[in-house]
Amino acid sequence: MRVLTKALLLLAATAACTSTPHAPHKPQLSRPQKRPAAAQLSPLHSSPISRLRGGGAVGWASVTPPIVALVASVALQQVIVALLLGIYVGCLVLSGGAPVQALLRVFDTYLIRAFNAEGHAGVLLFTFLLGGTIGLVQKAGGGLALALLLQRYMKSAKSALLSAWALCGLIFFDDYSSVLIVGNSLRPALAALGVAAERFAVVVHTMGVTLASLAPVSSWVGLQIGYVASLFDQLGLDGDPFVFTMRTLPYRFLPLFATLMLPLFLVSGRDFGPLAAWPNPSPAAAAAASIEADGGVDAGPLEPKPGTKLRAVNALLPFATIVAVTFGGMLADGASKLRAKDPAAALTLVAMLSESDSINGLIWASASGWLVTMFMVVGQRILDLHEAMDAWMIGMKDVLEPTFVLLLAWALGDVIAQCKTADFLAGILNEGLPRWALPALIAILSHVISYACGSSFGTMGIILPLVGPVAMKVGGSDDKDYLLHCVASVLGGSIFGNLCSPIADTSILTVLATGCDLQAHIATVTPYALLAAAVALFAGSIPVAAGLYGPLTALAVGTAVLGATVWLAGEPSPP
Numbered sequence: 080m081r082v083l084t085k086a087l088l089l090l091a092a093t094a095a096c097t098s099t100p101h102a103p104h105k106p107q108l109s110r111p112q113k114r115p116a117a118a119q120l121s122p123l124h125s126s127p128i129s130r131l132r133g134g135g136a137v138g139w140a141s142v143t144p145p146i147v148a149l150v151a152s153v154a155l156q157q158v159i160v161a162l163l164l165g166i167y168v169g170c171l172v173l174s175g176g177a178p179v180q181a182l183l184r185v186f187d188t189y190l191i192r193a194f195n196a197e198g199h200a201g202v203l204l205f206t207f208l209l210g211g212t213i214g215l216v217q218k219a220g221g222g223l224a225l226a227l228l229l230q231r232y233m234k235s236a237k238s239a240l241l242s243a244w245a246l247c248g249l250i251f252f253d254d255y256s257s258v259l260i261v262g263n264s265l266r267p268a269l270a271a272l273g274v275a276a277e278r279f280a281v282v283v284h285t286m287g288v289t290l291a292s293l294a295p296v297s298s299w300v301g302l303q304i305g306y307v308a309s310l311f312d313q314l315g316l317d318g319d320p321f322v323f324t325m326r327t328l329p330y331r332f333l334p335l336f337a338t339l340m341l342p343l344f345l346v347s348g349r350d351f352g353p354l355a356a357w358p359n360p361s362p363a364a365a366a367a368a369s370i371e372a373d374g375g376v377d378a379g380p381l382e383p384k385p386g387t388k389l390r391a392v393n394a395l396l397p398f399a400t401i402v403a404v405t406f407g408g409m410l411a412d413g414a415s416k417l418r419a420k421d422p423a424a425a426l427t428l429v430a431m432l433s434e435s436d437s438i439n440g441l442i443w444a445s446a447s448g449w450l451v452t453m454f455m456v457v458g459q460r461i462l463d464l465h466e467a468m469d470a471w472m473i474g475m476k477d478v479l480e481p482t483f484v485l486l487l488a489w490a491l492g493d494v495i496a497q498c499k500t501a502d503f504l505a506g507i508l509n510e511g512l513p514r515w516a517l518p519a520l521i522a523i524l525s526h527v528i529s530y531a532c533g534s535s536f537g538t539m540g541i542i543l544p545l546v547g548p549v550a551m552k553v554g555g556s557d558d559k560d561y562l563l564h565c566v567a568s569v570l571g572g573s574i575f576g577n578l579c580s581p582i583a584d585t586s587i588l589t590v591l592a593t594g595c596d597l598q599a600h601i602a603t604v605t606p607y608a609l610l611a612a613a614v615a616l617f618a619g620s621i622p623v624a625a626g627l628y629g630p631l632t633a634l635a636v637g638t639a640v641l642g643a644t645v646w647l648a649g650e651p652s653p654p
Contacts, residue, residue, distance in 0.1 A: 144169035144494060148541055152528070156582050158537030159480075162487035166190075169494035185490075193489040199305070201438035206301040206482050207475045208445035212397060212452055213253050213298065214474015215467060219456040220383035221394025222250055222260035228391055236274045236359065236652075240282055240345050243269065247286030252398055253298040254577070254585055255477060257287035259379075262592025275359045276595035277603045278350070278652070284589040284604055285341055288577045289334040292535070292570070295325060296402050298478055301441060303570055306539050309492055310547045310566065319435060321409070323563070329630035330564045331571030332619030333522070336637050337578065337611035343641055349649030352606030359653050380473050384462075393455055401448040408440035481536045488540025515625035517553050518564045519616050521546060522572035526612060529576025533583035538573035564624060571615070579608040614640050 148165030152158055166189055170181035193199060216222060233239040243265050250257040262283050269279050291297045300321075308320035328335075344351060383389070413431030417424045424430070449471065456462045462470065521542065529538040543566070550565035577583045581601045590597045618637035623630055 140172055143172060144491065145541060145545075148491060152534075152537060152541070156533065158484055158534045159487060162484065162491050162537070162540065165491050166487065166494050169491070169497070173494070173497050189490040189494050190486070192493055193486050196489065199486075199489065201442055202301045202305040202308075203482055203486075205438065205441040205445050206298065206478050208442070208449055209252075209298055209301070209401070210476075210478030211471040211474040212401070212445060212449045213256055214381055214472075214477060215449070215452045215456065215470045216394050216397055217256060217260065217381040217474070218383060218466075218470035219393045219452070219461050220387045220389040221391065221397070222256060223264050223383060224389035224391040224394065227264070227389060233268050233272060236269075236272050237345065237348055239265070239269045239272050239274055240278065241342075243279060243282050244286060244341055244345060247283065247290065250287075250394075251290040251294045252296060252401075254287045254291040255298075255588060257291065258283055258585060258588045259592050261287070262589065266592070266594055270594075273359050275357055276593050277354060277357055277599050278359070280589050280593040280595045280600045281354065281604050281607060282341060282345070283593055284585060284600070285337055285578060285607065287589075288535075288574055288585055289338045292334050292574050293328060293331065293338070296398070296405055296444070298481075300324070302481060302536055303539070304438070304441075306488070306543050307566065309489060310543060313492075313544070314547045314551065321438075321441075323566075324570075327563050327567035327570055329634070330518075330567030330619075330623070332567075332615035332630075332633065332637065333571045333612055334574055335571070335634060336614050336619070336641060337574075337608065339634075339638055340607065340611055340641050343638075343645045344649060347645050347649065348652050349645055350652045351610065351644070351649050352603065354603040354606075355650035355652070357603060357653070381470060384466075387461055388459075390459075393452070393459075393461075396455065397448045397452040400451045401444045404444035404447045405440050408443040409435040412436055412439055484534065484536045484540060488537075491540065492544045514553055514561075515621055517549065518568045518624045519620040521565055521568040522612075522616060522620055525569055525572030526575040529573045530580045533576050533580040533586075535573045535577045538576065539569055542573070543569045561624070564620075564630075568620060572612075575608060575612060578611075579605040610641075610644065614644075 144165045147168045148161045151161035151164045155161060163185070166185050167181060170184040170189070171178065174180045174184065232242050243261055246261050246265065247257050250260055262279075266276075266279070270276075291299050294300065303324050304320045307324050310316075311318065311320055311323070349355075350357070410428075410431045413435030414426050416434040417426060417430060453467055453471075456467055457464055525538055525542055528541060529535055546565045546569055547562065550562045553561075555561070577585045579601060580586060581597060586597070586601065589595075590600055593600075614637045618640050619630070619633040622628060622636075623633050628636070
């Protein structure tokens with residue numbers, strides 16, 4: 080226990096202390112470039128800080144950038160400001176304590192390099208194109224049309240909640256869209272059936288976050304690929320970051336168990352925690368409250384125009400196009416590269432995916448989805464060309480903040496890389512740290528930081544740079560499954576804050592979309608998030624890392640544990 084405590088404290092103090100710079104492209108094609116002489120910082124050996132050497136370039140001083148970023152994210156609850164402060168402190172260390180020079184290097188060196196690194200532009204372009212497509216689909220009423228299809232199945236409170244869960248499953252591509260579309264479109268129907276807004280909010284919030292974080296085509300995937308590609312570049316690994324990111328899915332125990340947990344409770348008609356005693360209002364009172372709430376909430380610029388004919392195909396076809404073009408494009412790209420190397424090479428699925436450039440496929444797919452949506456909404460005269468472009472631009476603006484967080488995370492990883500702290504920290508963590516403990520410690524740290532700062536993307540950017548070197552030290556450089564598990568602990572564990580933190584944007588949007596009180600929502604959704612996190616740790620992370628069984632068996636064991644919890648700890652929902 081003393082070893083675990085020491086390791087957890089050290090992880091908390093030094094999260095993200097190694098690099099994630101460069102290229103969400105194939106690592107072998109995008110090595111870090113030598114910085115131009117004009118951009119060089121003061122030599123490390125000229126700084127008094129260099130006397131603190133303990134194994135890295137500047138020893139313990141090299142951990143100050145991520146510590147500052149972490150502390151600032153908790154104290155200020157502003158991830159962007161926290162990351163900027165971390166970059167500045169790193170530049171301050173590298174410049175020998177010259178504050179003006181360090182400030183200049185933040186903007187003229189590290190942010191510029193984050194923009195210009197090979198492959199970064201592709202990730203940013205894909206994310207913006209997909210965000211614009213999502214905005215256009217929402218403005219055309221495609222998401223609302225899907226909701227209307229499900230309302231015919233709502234005959235009782237139980238069937239209404241199951242319908243909400245099913246609709247969330249269809250709108251998997253973006254957490255904001257899922258929460259806003261499902262919440263706003265189904266709220267009147269659930270209110271009329273006497274379903275408490277707090278019960279509705281738990282379903283909408285949990286499904287919106289977990290599915291977007293897991294889906295191969297979503298507003299999250301480009302950011303995740305960017306982080307993983309930088310880790311590849313740091314470790315000198317071959318392979319495609321998209322394929323690696325998808326291979327982490329069986330190890331992302333928190334979102335998987337959170338997703339599986341809901342239908343168990345909904346089908347059984349039972350609740351857990353404070354929600355078990357939460358009364359359902361009478362249908363008349365709930366409907367009146369919903370109407371009052373609707374009058375005080377701005378529908379937003381992406382609300383469909385009055386009189387818009389809602390067609391589900393306007394959502395289904397664009398996103399089916401994106402899915403098809405993503406995988407078709409990757410296969411075509413991989414096949415062409417295989418044929419260029421060896422005309423007689425076997426075009427197997429694995430070989431084509433391994434050779435493909437996933438970023439190109441994602442760009443082709445998001446562009447295709449956008450063009451298909453434009454032709455549909457303009458051709459149906461739902462929107463004219465100017466209105467369609469306005470909606471597209473608003474959709475791109477909605478993803479501006481998370482993409483800027485990614486850009487800052489790239490820059491922070493770059494500046495930290497100059498301190499060369501990977502061996503320093505990995506060596507310390509490797510001393511006496513059991514192999515089975517690291518994935519669980521990483522997941523717990525991800526839970527804590529994401530809850531404190533309310534941002535999954537910021538948490539990934541702060542923690543993920545540390546994971547690669549430590550996992551390679553603890554698990555061995557040849558054990559790629561262990562690296563998959565550790566990376567998945569960050570990608571999956573960092574959604575905890577988005578599930579239940581009161582300062583998370585998804586929490587605020589859920590409250591606005593479902594019409595429930597923020598304090599009540601946090602009180603009722605937190606036990607579900609904690610239950611999923613506990614099962615993820617004790618049925619997933621720890622036994623899998625210990626080699627007791629694999630990730631698929633872990634999913635079966637965890638599901639059985641959740642089922643037992645539903646019947647033993649759950650209570651029948653109020654009528």
